[in-house]
Amino acid sequence: MAMNLTAARRKMFLYLAAGGIFLYAAVYSCAYLLILFQTTNPEVHTEIYFALALAACITAAIIFVLSMILRTLIFRPLEILDREARIIASINPGHVIELPGNHLLGELPKAISDLGEAFMRAKRETAEAASVISSDIENSKIHLETILMTLREGIIVCDERARIMFYNAAARAVFHENTSLGLGRSLYLLCMAAPIENALALLRQRRTRHPEGHDTENDISFMCSTLQGSLINCRIHLLPIVPGVSWSFLFTCEDLSREANARERRENLLRMTIKSMRGPLTSLGLNVESLEMLPDLDAVNRAALERTIVSDARSLIGQFTVLAREIQEQESSRYLVNDVFSEDLVTCVARRLEERKIRLTMIGAPLWVKADIHSLLFLLEFFAVKLHEHSGVDVLELETLLGDRHVYFNYYWEGVEVPQAEIGNWMSSFREPFSAHTVAEVLEHIGSEVWSKPHQTPGFAVLCFPVPSSTSQWEPPAPLLPARPVYTDFVADEDAAETVRLKDLSLDSLSFVVFDTETTGLAPMEGDEIISLAGVKIVNMGIIVGETFDRLVDPRRSIPQPSIRFHGITDAMVKGRPHIEETLQAFHAFVGDSVLVGHNAAFDMRFLRIKEGRAGVRFRGPALDTLGLSRYLHDHTPEHSLDAVAKRLGVEVRDRHTALGDSLITAQIFIKLLYLLKAQGITTLGGALEVSRQ
């Protein structure tokens, strides 16, 4: 459009000039003809020529003045209006149009402002409508993420190249907080690659054979060991291919080590016991048989034989006792038990008993137990009901007492104790009408027994059953779940970049690092140094919130007072920080293949370039200057300071004069400038560089 205006302006000027010349020619011709008809006096002719020449000059002057007036009052304002309108249309609907006072555009600027306001209103309404929908989506997303984070199974989502795109807290636990586990890192830093790649190859092969295969054909389970040496049970599930999404497969894992260890221990124990029992059993058998076969053996030999028999027997008994104890200890860990607080249980049961008009009151301090909750709830209710039937009481008290390794659930009521015989009858009733288990089996299942005896206080009785105690009695509560993960759903395509020349790269596809420095002064050649370096990454026209660079640098010199007043960084703050060489190396790693961008980038680049040699790094290519871009896009105003540009484009200014704060402002400005450039038809890096240098 700017082109059109200039062309229009030129055309208008040409018309004016043509019109002027034509008018002059017409006047001249008329005058000439008049004079010709009226006189042939040469002197009069000279005067007439002079007058005509004067008229020509006056006409030219009038044309010139007219065109200047038109330019100031119409064309220039139109140009400015065009740009302002563009700003309103594309990036900042709330922008106030700045026009120089005198113009002949009448109500046009106001009309455009009104349009802008209407546009802003419409945009806001659309945004509000959209936010309602997106908040629903956001809620679903939060729910899903919460579910994923609470799963005990470790979940890792990877892309095609086995780079980690998402993982939950359980995965971190399975890999014992290994720091190699992170977004964008390879899964093969954690596990052996071979079994995983084999599984993937097999699954992909299956998929090509059966593209519409059932979901169950898309996964393979197997055990593998981590690079840290623990054993995990894993499952790989191929995810459906969705264009634009780089998630490729799901890797779920469970730590088997603990379970495997327990099983191994038990097997070892059994094996060892069998081995060591063979000997004594054999000799015992032999010796006893000898005794039988040699009734006339002399006393000495007989005594010897008997001694051996005794010692063999003792050895066997000893080994058996050890085995029995070990097995018993491992028994409780076999079932799926949970830690549960007795108060929660009793409250639950009491509520149910109320329906039967039985009041169960808890007394004493509640304790933690480790048992199958379902069985425990059943027993608590069952015993209460039975006691009610046995003694006729409506009121029962329940207390939990702490023993060595058990918590004792004690019922107290007014009456006599329950005879074992009656308890025996209770034991043989079935848990539920169609259940296969008797009450005795349930008790057995939770490793308990039940008995009744008189209470210390005469007239009262006790029913007691112990339940394994839980270590939660003494352990602090588990730590809170970590915050929601930040995950990435894009993949920078590195292979394509190599083959295309930098300047022809489209701005859309590039990644940028918008950076800023704080320095001790303005003269890098005279000893001024960088004291703060920050960078913000932009990919796909968006700022990556989780990846920023922000470091203070020890400049190996003192910071002058006026400089400190400007940015607030004191000598104390930079003392002990890494030097510029180390920081530049880290910054170089952070930048990678991105294009550097800065406001008045030349200034910052000068500082960087001087130290490149010492740091052993080289920053590729020219840096894009947002100052230059702003000048090109808005040449009607001389205000191109960071604050002015930010205000013009509607960017919030925060943390000014800090490297990171300025980088963020510049980054947001840069994205908006990119949109404006795109509207002007500038889409390559080369194009942007060119216009920013004008």
Place this chain on the structure above:
Amino acid sequence: MHRILIVDDEPNIVLALELLMKKEGYEVHTVDDGERAVQAAKELRPDLILLDIMMPKMDGYEVCQRIRSDALLKDVSIIMLTAKGREVEREKGLALGADHYITKPFSTRQVVMKVKEILAARSDR
């Protein structure tokens, strides 16, 4: 002479214990089920009962509870000798009135020592 009643349904064990106790000079009676045990206890009024738990018809727990609930038998010492080795089973036995609880397999020396100890304590009373 102290009177001992042995209650167990396993004949091999009964035999071994009987010989052992007789050797120590005690008067020994044996019974092989729970019902008869209670009856025998009431009739004989022994000083000490060696009681197994796992018996048909009436188990050792019930025997113990019944004996303890009889005022005349309050003073009888009861040692439970049983294959029920779990901690909770031991506690149940002691809670129901046993004075001591020994799990099988046990050593004879262990039993003899305990019997002597308990009977000595009774004499002191």
